[in-house]
Amino acid sequence: MERHVSSLLIGPGTNAGPNHSFITGPTKGGLGAQTAIDLAQGKPDKILLLGRTESKVTPVIEEIMSISPSTEVHFVPLDLASFKSIRNAAAIINNSVSRIGVLINNAGVMAVKDYTLTEDVLSTNLVRTTSGISF
Ligand SMILES: NC(=O)c1ccc[n+]([C@@H]2O[C@H](COP(=O)([O-])OP(=O)(O)OC[C@H]3O[C@@H](n4cnc5c(N)ncnc54)[C@H](OP(=O)(O)O)[C@@H]3O)[C@@H](O)[C@H]2O)c1
Helix, strand or coil, rough: CCCHHHHCCCCCCCCCCCCCCECCCCCCHHHHHHHHHHHCCCCCCCCEEEECCCCHHHHHHHHHHHHHHCCCEHHHHHHHCCCCEEEEEEHHHHCCCCCCCCCECCCCCCCCCCCCECCCCHHHHHHHHHHHHCC
């Protein structure tokens, strides 16, 4: 996959404050994961990977650590189809950083075949594609 976020790379020593990046949907092999890996080239202070399936994100964490050992990288559980999960992720973020440098709302699904409802009784497709901006 070609590098596609080079304009977002902010190395240490800038005056932008702590360089903390957040990416939703960083499943290995997907656009979010590649974006996180590209961001790691800029040796950010911290990358938080927000996903619903930790096993799909662990290999991405390992790759980031090999690219930039100085970067703190964490998995934050987040299911955008659940407001409870979104609030939980927001609480974790509030407790771990004072500001967000880069936020990439990547998580989503395309062409959902069936109409289903979330635990909050909302359209699953609508929630997946919009609730990422809620925190
Ligand atoms: N690839 C394309 O051609 C294309 C074109 C237009 C738009 N997009 C959009 O670009 C984004 C990334 O696409 P991609 O091709 O990299 O797809 P992908 O590999 O399937 O990545 C989608 C990510 O969203 C996560 N996700 C789905 N539902 C979620 C939920 N309820 N809560 C939390 N995370 C959820 C998935 O998690 P799991 O792995 O755990 O399911 C996965 O990490 C998506 O939003 C997609 O709609 C892609």
